[in-house]
Amino acid sequence: MADINYAPSQFRLAISEEETFGTAITEQSKFYELDIINPTRLDLASGMIEDTRKRSDGSRILSGTDTYRTTTGGMYVIPFECIATRNTLDLLLYAAMQDIVSDGATTPFQCEFEWDSGTTGPDFSTNAGKFLTVLGEDGTANWSATSCVVRNLTLSASPGSNGGRLTASGEFVTGFDVDITTVLATTASWVSPMTGTTDFFPFQAYQACTVGTNAIVPYSFSVTFNNNAVRVGHDKDGNAANYYMGQFDLNMEIVAKLDAVTEPLVAKYRLSPMDGSAEEAVVMTWGTDGDTGYLNFAMNAVYDAPDNRDFGAESGVGVTLSYSGRATSTVEAIEVSIASGIDRDWVD
Secondary structure: OOOOOOOHHHOEEEEEEOOOOOOOOOOHHHOEEOEEOOOOOOEHHHHOEEEEOOOOOOOOOOOHHHEEEEOOOOOEEEEEEEEOOHHHHHHHHHHHHOOEEEEOOOOOOEEEEEEOOOOOOOOHHHOOOOOEEEEEEOOOOOEEEEEEEEEEEEEEEOOOOHHHEOEEEEEEEEOOOOEOOOOOOOHHHOEOOOOOHHHOOEHHHEEEEEEOOEEOOEEEEEEEEEOOEEEEOOOOOOOOOEEEEOOOEEEEEEEEEOOOOOHHHHHHHHOOHHHOOOOEEEEEEEOOOOOOOOEEEEEEEEEOOOOEEEOOOOOOOEEEEEEEEOOOOOOOOEEEEEEOOOOOOOOO
C-alpha cells in the first residue's frame, strides 16, 4: 500500500534562458526559481494531438485502435502564478514582450522593453528573441519543457493580496514535446527568487502613479500583455519550427480614488480615438530611475470602457479606469523599464 503523502510546498518551478531554439537547459545553476503561489502542473492534454472515431471494424463498442494519439504537433500550456521578484521579472517580461530596446552595460543593468508600431516578434528559428526552459520539481516525477515563451502575462498588485506585492500570472507555451521521464531538478543549485525584502515590488511602496501629467491615488493596479503566440510548422521530430505572434494586445486597469483629478477622466472615453485626442499617458512606477529595483510602466492608452464607480470601498468612493494600449508611428504603446542588478548581457 502506498504510504507517501505530498504537500503543495514540494512542487517547485524554475526557468532558464536558452541559447539555441529547441535545446533545453540542464545545468541546474542556470535556473532561477519562481516564488510560486500555487503548485504548477503541466497540462499534458493541451499539447496532445488526439483523434477518436469508431472504425468500421464490425463492433459497436470503441476499442483501443479507435483512438490515435501523439505527443508532438500541438502546443503545451503551463499556467503559473508567482510573486514578481527582481531577479525573475525581467526574464518573464522579455519572454512575453519579445522586444528589447536596451540593457545597461553597468550596474544596475537597467533594461528597456517596448511595444511600438514596429514590433513584429522575433524569428525564433534563428535563436532571436527570448525563450526559456521551464523545469518542474515534482514530488512524484520532475518534468521539463523546452523553448517556452510567455504567451500572456498579467502583473497585478493591491494591498489586500500577497502582502501588496506585485504578482505575475500567465501561461508558458511550447511547441516542443515535454519531457516527463527522468528529469534532473537539483533545487539546491537553483538561484533563489529573492535575497531579501527589497527584491519585491510592494503596492504600498509605489513611487508614482499618473494619468496625463496628474498624480492619482491608486487602490490597485494590473497590466496584461498578450502576444497571441502560436506554433509554426514542424521539424523532423514533429516539434515547432518557429512561433508566430500575430498581434500584441495590451490592457491596464487601475482602481483609484474618485476625486477632482479622476472624476473628469471619463470625458476622454466619449472622444473618438481616431484623431488621437482620446489618448492618455499612464505611468506606474516603483523605485528610482537608474537605481537597482526600479520598475516603470509607461503606457500610451485609450479608455476601453467608461469609468466604473465603487461605492462600497471603506476608504471612500473609488473609480475603475480601464485602458487599452495604442501605438502610433512615434509613440510606443508601452515602454517597460526594470533594473534588476543582474548583468543579462542581452543587447550587444
